[in-house]
Amino acid sequence: MLRLRRYRVFLTCAFVVVVLLYHVSRNAQWSHSQEVWHGTTGSRPHPVPKPPPPPPPPARQNGGGGHVPKIPQLKTSDGVKGSYSLPTRAPASIPDRTPPHSPHDAGMHAGGPAPVPTVIHWTKPVEWFPVADESLIPLPTGKPKPIPPVQFAFGPESPAAKETRQLRMAKVRAEAQRAWDGYKTYAWTHDELMPVSKGSKDPFCGWAATMVDALDTLWLMGLKTEFDDAVDAVRAIDFTTTPRDSIPVFETVIRYLGGLLGAYDVTGGHGGQYRVLLDKAVELAEVLMGAFDTPNRMPVLYYDWRPASNVMPKRASANAGVAELGSLSMEFTRLAQLTGENKYYDAVARITDELQDLQDREGATAIPGIFPESLDASGCNRSAPVPPAPESPATTPGASPPERGLLQGWGCAPQKLARGGWGNGGSYSMGGSQDSTYEYFPKQFALLGGLEAKYRTMHEKVADAVKKHLLYRPMAEGDPDILFSAKAHSPDGTGESLRYEWEATHLTCFLGGMFALGGRMFDRPADVEIGRKLTDGCVWAYSVMPSGVMPEGATLVPCRQPDDCRWNETAWHEHLDPNADYRAKQLEDYYVREAAWEQHVADLEKTEVLRKQTEERRRREGLAGEAAEEEGISGPEAAEDSPRGLTQSEGLLTPGLHEQDLAGGYHGAGDDQEQTDEPTPYLPAKPQTHEEYVAHRLASDNIPPGFTGFTDRRYILRPEAIESVWYMYRITGDASWQEKGWRMFEAVVQATRAGAAHTAIRDVTVAAGAAFQLEDSMESFWLAETLKYFYLLFEAPDVLSLDEWVLNTEAHAFRRPV
Ligand SMILES: *[C@@H]1O[C@H](CO)[C@@H](O)[C@H](O)[C@H]1NC(C)=O
Numbered sequence: 024m025l026r027l028r029r030y031r032v033f034l035t036c037a038f039v040v041v042v043l044l045y046h047v048s049r050n051a052q053w054s055h056s057q058e059v060w061h062g063t064t065g066s067r068p069h070p071v072p073k074p075p076p077p078p079p080p081p082a083r084q085n086g087g088g089g090h091v092p093k094i095p096q097l098k099t100s101d102g103v104k105g106s107y108s109l110p111t112r113a114p115a116s117i118p119d120r121t122p123p124h125s126p127h128d129a130g131m132h133a134g135g136p137a138p139v140p141t142v143i144h145w146t147k148p149v150e151w152f153p154v155a156d157e158s159l160i161p162l163p164t165g166k167p168k169p170i171p172p173v174q175f176a177f178g179p180e181s182p183a184a185k186e187t188r189q190l191r192m193a194k195v196r197a198e199a200q201r202a203w204d205g206y207k208t209y210a211w212t213h214d215e216l217m218p219v220s221k222g223s224k225d226p227f228c229g230w231a232a233t234m235v236d237a238l239d240t241l242w243l244m245g246l247k248t249e250f251d252d253a254v255d256a257v258r259a260i261d262f263t264t265t266p267r268d269s270i271p272v273f274e275t276v277i278r279y280l281g282g283l284l285g286a287y288d289v290t291g292g293h294g295g296q297y298r299v300l301l302d303k304a305v306e307l308a309e310v311l312m313g314a315f316d317t318p319n320r321m322p323v324l325y326y327d328w329r330p331a332s333n334v335m336p337k338r339a340s341a342n343a344g345v346a347e348l349g350s351l352s353m354e355f356t357r358l359a360q361l362t363g364e365n366k367y368y369d370a371v372a373r374i375t376d377e378l379q380d381l382q383d384r385e386g387a388t389a390i391p392g393i394f395p396e397s398l399d400a401s402g403c404n405r406s407a408p409v410p411p412a413p414e415s416p417a418t419t420p421g422a423s424p425p426e427r428g429l430l431q432g433w434g435c436a437p438q439k440l441a442r443g444g445w446g447n448g449g450s451y452s453m454g455g456s457q458d459s460t461y462e463y464f465p466k467q468f469a470l471l472g473g474l475e476a477k478y479r480t481m482h483e484k485v486a487d488a489v490k491k492h493l494l495y496r497p498m499a500e501g502d503p504d505i506l507f508s509a510k511a512h513s514p515d516g517t518g519e520s521l522r523y524e525w526e527a528t529h530l531t532c533f534l535g536g537m538f539a540l541g542g543r544m545f546d547r548p549a550d551v552e553i554g555r556k557l558t559d560g561c562v563w564a565y566s567v568m569p570s571g572v573m574p575e576g577a578t579l580v581p582c583r584q585p586d587d588c589r590w591n592e593t594a595w596h597e598h599l600d601p602n603a604d605y606r607a608k609q610l611e612d613y614y615v616r617e618a619a620w621e622q623h624v625a626d627l628e629k630t631e632v633l634r635k636q637t638e639e640r641r642r643r644e645g646l647a648g649e650a651a652e653e654e655g656i657s658g659p660e661a662a663e664d665s666p667r668g669l670t671q672s673e674g675l676l677t678p679g680l681h682e683q684d685l686a687g688g689y690h691g692a693g694d695d696q697e698q699t700d701e702p703t704p705y706l707p708a709k710p711q712t713h714e715e716y717v718a719h720r721l722a723s724d725n726i727p728p729g730f731t732g733f734t735d736r737r738y739i740l741r742p743e744a745i746e747s748v749w750y751m752y753r754i755t756g757d758a759s760w761q762e763k764g765w766r767m768f769e770a771v772v773q774a775t776r777a778g779a780a781h782t783a784i785r786d787v788t789v790a791a792g793a794a795f796q797l798e799d800s801m802e803s804f805w806l807a808e809t810l811k812y813f814y815l816l817f818e819a820p821d822v823l824s825l826d827e828w829v830l831n832t833e834a835h836a837f838r839r840p841v
C-alpha cells in the first residue's frame with residue numbers, strides 16, 4: 024500500500040514536471056509562431072509545429088485554483104506571458120462609441136496600455152475529434168407535450184393595488200436607468216463599471232459584458248433608446264479576439280450567449296427587428312464550439328482560443344466545476360432551436376447524458392442523486408492500464424498525417440464522468456460551483472417542450488436527494504418556518520462519512536424558485552411548499568441584518584428536529600462558543616494557579632513587611648547615630664515619604680508589587696527569592712468565561728440572533744433571493760411576496776448606491792451609509808438579473824409569463840415552444 028502510494032506520488036510529480044515542460048515548450052512555440060504570423064501577412068501560420076507529444080493537459084484550465092461561478096476572480100489582462108500583449112479593443116472593428124451626453128467618456132478610455140498594432144483573431148481549426156453527421160444528437164422533434172401551468176391564475180386587480188405596483192415599477196426603473204447611465208458614461212463598451220472610482224474593467228474578455236447582459240432588461244423596462252444604442256454597439260463587438268488568452272466558457276455562455284439570445288427572443292425573435300442579435304450569438308457560439316473538440320466531447324472550460332493553441336488536440340479538465348459543465352445546456356439548446364443547427368444541441372446533450380450516467384451509477388457519488396462539486400471530465404482513467412492501441416487517428420478525417428502524429432501517446436483507458444479533484448471525497452451542496460446545473464434540469468424540460476423526459480427524472484432525483492440530505496430548519500428568534508440547504512463533505516467519497524456545514528449562502532437562494540417551479544411543472548405540490556420555506560429563509564436573512572441585506576455567506580444553528588425548533592438562547596450561545604467545555608476547564612486550571620499565586624504573594628508580603636520593619640528600625644537607629652555626627656547628608660524626608668526613594672537611596676528593599684506584575688504574571692525579583700528554592704508561581708491572564716466570550720463575540724462581530732458566524736460579509740449585488748421571491752409570487756399569486764420584495768429593494772438600493780450607479784458592499788452587518796462600505800464593483804448581473812427580477816415582481820404577471828418563457832441562470836428569457 025505504501026509502495027503504491029509512493030509510486031503514485033512519484034507519478035504525480037513526474038506528471039506535473041511534464042505539464043510544466045509542455046507549457047514552457049508551448050509558450051516558446053507560441054512566441055515563435057506569432058513571429059511567423061507577423062511575417063507572412065494574410066496566410067495562416069503553419070498550424071502544427073513539431074512539439075513533443077502533448078500529455079493530457081488536465082490541470083491546464085485550473086491552475087488558478089478552484090473557480091467559483093459568478094464570483095469571477097479572473098485575470099483582467101495578459102501581463103503573464105510577457106513576450107506579447109494584445110490591445111484591449113480591436114481598433115478597426117470597434118469604434119469608440121462615445122454617447123453624445125457623456126463628457127467624461129473619453130478620459131475613461133485613456134487608462135489602458137498603449138495598443139499593440141496587430142490583433143490576433145480566432146480562426147476555425149480543423150477538428151481533431153469531430154462528431155460524424157450520423158451520430159449527431161438531434162433536437163427532440165414533435166409537438167410539445169402539455170406541461171401543467173406554472174403561473175397562478177391572476178384575477179383582476181384593484182385600482183389601488185395597480186397604483187402601488189406601478190409606482191414601484193417606476194422606482195425600480197429609475198434605479199436601473201441610473202445604473203445604465205453610469206455604465207454608459209464611464210465604462211461604455213467595457214465589461215464592468217467601477218461605480219466608485221468611475222472607471223471600468225474587463226474581466227470577461229472585454230466584449231462589453233454589462234451591455235450585452237443588460238439588453239433584455241432595457242427592452243422589458245421600455246428603455247428603447249438605450250436598447251437601440253446598445254444594439255448598435257453590440258454589432259461592433261468582435262468575438263474572435265480578446266486580450267485574455269483563455270475564454271471562461273461558462274461565464275461567456277450564460278452572460279453573452281444567453282444575453283444575445285434573450286434579447287433576440289424578447290424583441291420578437293425571427294419576427295422581430297434585431298436579426299443582428301442572433302448573428303452575433305452564432306459568431307460567438309462558433310468560437311465556443313472549439314472548446315468541445317475533445318475525445319469525449321466534454322468541453323474545456325477555459326478555452327485557449329489563440330490559433331497556435333487552438334490547433335492542438337486537447338482534453339477536458341480532470342477538475343471541472345459541476346456548475347460550469349452542466350449549465351451550458353439552455354443557451355446552446357435555444358441557439359439550436361433558433362438556427363435549426365443540431366450541432367449546438369449535440370454539444371450539450373452529451374454532457375447531460377454523462378451527468379445522467381453519473382447520477383445513476385452505483386458508488387459514483389456520496390449522495391445518490393446529486394454530484395460532487397468537482398468532476399473529472401477528461402474521459403481518461405489514469406489508474407487503468409493504457410490500452411495497446413492509441414486512439415484511432417482515423418476518427419479525424421480532416422486531419423493531415425503530420426497532425427495525426429500528435430495523437431501518438433494519447434491513448435488511455437476511457438472513462439465516464441467521475442469524481443474530480445485530488446485527495447478528498449467531494450463536497451455536495453446547492454451553492455456556488457454546483458447551483459445552476461440543478462437549476463437547468465427543470466428549465467431544460469420546459470425549453471424542450473417536455474419532449475425530453477430525462478430532464479424531469481434528473482430533477483426529481485435531485486429534489487429528493489436535497490430533501491433527504493441537505494435541507495435543514497435553522498433555530499431562529501420567533502421560530503420562523505424556514506429552510507436552508509447545507510453543504511455536506513464526504514472525506515472518503517461514501518455517504519457514511521458525511522459532515523455538514525450549516526451554511527446560508529446568497530448563491531443558494533435560487534433554490535426556492537427551483538423547487539417551486541419543478542413542483543408546479545411536475546405536479547409535486549410539497550415541493551412548492553419547500554420552495555416557499557427556502558425563499559422565506561432568504562427573506563428572513565435579509566430582514567435580520569442591520570443593513571437589511573443578506574451576506575454572501577453565513578452559518579446558522581440547525582434545529583435538532585424540524586418540529587422541535589424553539590428558539591433557545593442558551594443553545595445558540597453554545598453554538599457560538601463550541602469550546603465552552605475547554606474554556607471551563609481552562610478557567611478551573613486558572614483558579615488553581617491563582618490560589619497558589621495568591622499564597623505566594625501573601626508569603627512574600629509577609630516577608631517584606633518584616634524586612635521593611637527591620638530596615639526601618641535599622642535606618643532609624645543608623646540615622647540617629649549619623650545625625651549625631653554630621654547633619655543632613657542623605658535625604659531622610661524623601662526616604663520617609665516614598666518606599667521607592669528608599670530603595671533607590673539604599674538598595675535594600677525589593678521593588679514593590681505593581682499592576683504590571685499582576686497582569687503579566689509575577690516574577691518577583693530580589694534577594695528574598697534567591698534565598699528560597701520555591702519556584703515562582705506563574706499566573707497567566709485570566710481566560711474568558713463562556714458568557715464573557717459570547718458577549719464579546721456578539722458585540723465585536725455584529726452577529727444577529729441565530730447566526731454563528733460569517734464566511735463572507737459582502738453583498739455583491741446578487742439576484743438569487745429576489746429571483747426566488749419573484750418565482751413564488753408568479754407561482755402562488757400571494758401579494759405578500761411583493762411586500763417582501765419591496766423591503767428588500769429599498770434596503771439594497773440604500774446600501775449600494777454609489778457615486779455612479781450601485782456597488783458591491785463590504786459588510787452587511789453594518790447599517791447602510793458608511794463610506795468604507797463601498798467596494799468598487801458592479802457586476803453585470805446587477806442590471807441583467809437583480810434589477811430585472813425586482814422590476815418583474817411589480818410588472819403585470821402576463822409579461823414574461825412562466826408558462827410562455829423560461830429564464831436562464833443569468834435571467835435571460837427564452838421563449839418556450841408551444
Ligand atoms: C479506472 O480504472 C480502474 C482500474 O481498471 C478501476 O478500478 C476504476 O474504477 C476506474 N475508475 C473510473 C472512475 O472509472
Ligand SMILES: *[C@@H]1O[C@H](CO)[C@@H](O)[C@H](O)[C@H]1NC(C)=O
Nearest residue numbers: 589590591592593594595597
Ligand atoms: C436550551 O438549550 C440548553 C442547552 O442546549 C438546554 O440545556 C436547555 O434544556 C434548553 N432549554 C429548553 C427550554 O429547551
